Amino acid sequence: MKDEALYEIVENEDDESPNESASSITKVLQRNGAGEATVIEHFKHSHHLMLSDGVGEYDNKCCDGCLLPIVAxxxxxxxxxxxxxxxxxxxxxxxxxxxxxxxxPLILTSNEVFRCVKCH
Structure with missing residues (x-):
């Protein structure tokens, strides 16, 4: 097939390992008893981030990734x-x-969740 618009390579056969650098978490610094990451380093922020489920404490705050209110x-x-x-x-x-x-592929940015650098 010569017309590339008619097909696309979904997965290379010789690519056996997943892309480890694709994770947004650059380092897990602490885990709880269940193995959940509680303190992390994230590629979009220079300080350590701490896990919380105290949603009520931050009623008026929004996520700096998707800009939606903190509800989970x-x-x-x-x-x-x-x-x-x-x-x-x-x-x-x-x-x-x-x-x-x-x-x-679509790139994760700080002001939008994913955006295409060619389309936008």
Missing amino acids: SFYYCTQCDFFLHKVCVELPKVKDVWHHRCRP
């Missing part, structure tokens, strides 16, 4: 006013979306 488990910075939902922290740095034709 989240990580926060003890040194500054920075918050990320637990699910936002666990997002990969890049996202390969099967229906998105641009290359490179």
Whole structure:
């Protein structure tokens, strides 16, 4: 097939290992008894982030990743006013979306969850 618009490589056969650098968490500093990361380093913030489920304490705060209100488990910075939902922290740095034709994959940025550097 010569027309690349008609197909796309989903997975290379020789790529046996997943991309370890795709994780947004750069280092886990502490875990609880269940193995859940409680203190982490994240690539979008210079300070350590601590896990909390005290949602009621931060009613007026929004996630610095997706900009939605904090309503579930989240990580926060003890040194500054920075918050990320637990699910936002666990997002990969890049996202390969099967229906998105641009290359490179979508990139995680600080003011939008994922955006295409070619489309936007």
